Amino acid sequence: MRKILLLSLLFSSPLVIGAEVSGYVGKVQFESEFANSAGLAEEAWTVDGRIDFNLEEHLSIEFGIGALFLDDKQQFKQDVINLNDYYYQDRYTAESSETGFLFSIAGKINYPINDMFSGNMLIGYEYMDFDREIAYCDTCYSESIDIDAGLFMGLGTGISFGQNMELKFQYKMYLSDGDVDNQALIGISFLM
Numbered sequence: 001m002r003k004i005l006l007l008s009l010l011f012s013s014p015l016v017i018g019a020e021v022s023g024y025v026g027k028v029q030f031e032s033e034f035a036n037s038a039g040l041a042e043e044a045w046t047v048d049g050r051i052d053f054n055l056e057e058h059l060s061i062e063f064g065i066g067a068l069f070l071d072d073k074q075q076f077k078q079d080v081i082n083l084n085d086y087y088y089q090d091r092y093t094a095e096s097s098e099t100g101f102l103f104s105i106a107g108k109i110n111y112p113i114n115d116m117f118s119g120n121m122l123i124g125y126e127y128m129d130f131d132r133e134i135a136y137c138d139t140c141y142s143e144s145i146d147i148d149a150g151l152f153m154g155l156g157t158g159i160s161f162g163q164n165m166e167l168k169f170q171y172k173m174y175l176s177d178g179d180v181d182n183q184a185l186i187g188i189s190f191l192m
Contacts (some may be wrong), residue, residue: 018054022168023047026185028068033132038145039074039128045151046183048102060108062122068147069075070130078140094137100130100147103190106154117160119167125151126172128180148177152183164191 026046055061070141080094106124113119126149131141156170164179165188172183 003176014110017106020052020060020189021192022050022052022187022189024050024064024066024167024168024170024185026170026183026187028183029181031181032177033118034147038130038147039072040145041073042070044100045069046102046185048104048152050104051128052108052189054103054110058110060110061108062108064102064104064106064126066102067068068102068128069101070098072096072098072132074132076132076141078134078137080134080137080140084151094134094140096132097135100128100145102126102128102149106152116160116169118160120156120170122154122156123152124154126180139159146147147180148176148178150178158189165189166191183184 014085026048027045028046030040030042030044031147046066046068048064050062050064050075052060075096075098077093077095081091102123103148104126106122108119108120108122110120128147128149130145131142132145132146133139152172152174154170154172156168158166159169166185170185170187170191174180174182
């Protein structure tokens, strides 16, 4: 309820002059030393959703949340006992999950080139996390792996389809000396 109230206050604020909702699919490239030490492949797929709040004609702030689909080379199996009721026990072998999440915030400069094409540049911070665990099992082994993504700079372009829809391409370069090298994305955005 608080989140809905905060969003409604933000939309009704005189600072925000519009918003844009986007969905992206991309590929992230990890540093090879990190991938080897964490037991992950050097690449992972990402799916994320973003919302941009336009503060001025060419300036916006972007919030994103998404999922990482990783190839875990240290995936494990464990026997699990599930107590369905007092008399019945279900025993099975489960595999650890291969999904992480990401959260990002960025300031963005948008520049319309003409009626069809636009460009943008953004700078921000991204947090990534991966838990090597068996889902829905409180007593199973688990291991949290923080992925140091950190500061990034991105360049993007968009192709308009009508007045409210745009096909977007984006490339992020990570500036901090962390675990992530770069990320390439393609997505669709809708103006609200």
